[in-house]
Amino acid sequence: MKRVTAESILANVDELYPNTYEKKDKEKWITEVEKEIEQNIILTHYNPDQKKENELYAYAPFHEIYTYYIEAQIDKNNGEYDRYGNHMALYNNLYAEFEAYYHRNHMPVQHGKFTIV
Numbered sequence: 001m002k003r004v005t006a007e008s009i010l011a012n013v014d015e016l017y018p019n020t021y022e023k024k025d026k027e028k029w030i031t032e033v034e035k036e037i038e039q040n041i042i043l044t045h046y047n048p049d050q051k052k053e054n055e056l057y058a059y060a061p062f063h064e065i066y067t068y069y070i071e072a073q074i075d076k077n078n079g080e081y082d083r084y085g086n087h088m089a090l091y092n093n094l095y096a097e098f099e100a101y102y103h104r105n106h107m108p109v110q111h112g113k114f115t116i117v
Contacts, residue, residue: 002060003051006030009066016067019074029073030056030066037065041099045106062098065091 010026013019037057042048051057058065072087 003055004058004060004063004066005054006056006066007054009056009063009070013067013070017071017074021074021077025073026070029070033058033066033069037095037098041102045102045108047106049106058098062094062101065094065098068094 006027009030010023013026034057042057049057056063056066068087068091072084072091075081075084075087
């Protein structure tokens with residue numbers, strides 16, 4: 001698993017999807033995805049993956065999650081709703097793939113104790 005950084009994602013987005021949005025806006029969108037992944041995937045499992053401070057949770061080959069989300073936000077803010085829908089579909093599919101992969105490879109946290117009588 002190859003970890004990626006926000007800087008590499010931002011460089012990739014700016015190269016492949018030219019835009020006029022400020023770096024702080026794109027960093028905010030990356031943070032939104034990170035919080036969602038942390039809350040809904042990482043913290044729901046025992047022994048979650050550890051990452052360095054500058055690394056992102058979704059590692060290769062799932063790191064395009066961030067790219068798709070940023071591109072979708074750019075499209076939405078530009079009023080390009082067809083493109084927004086396409087990028088969100090790509091984002092949602094890759095997010096689901098990452099979630100399934102993580103669930104297959106990490107033990108989920110158990111809630112409650114059930115006894116079968």
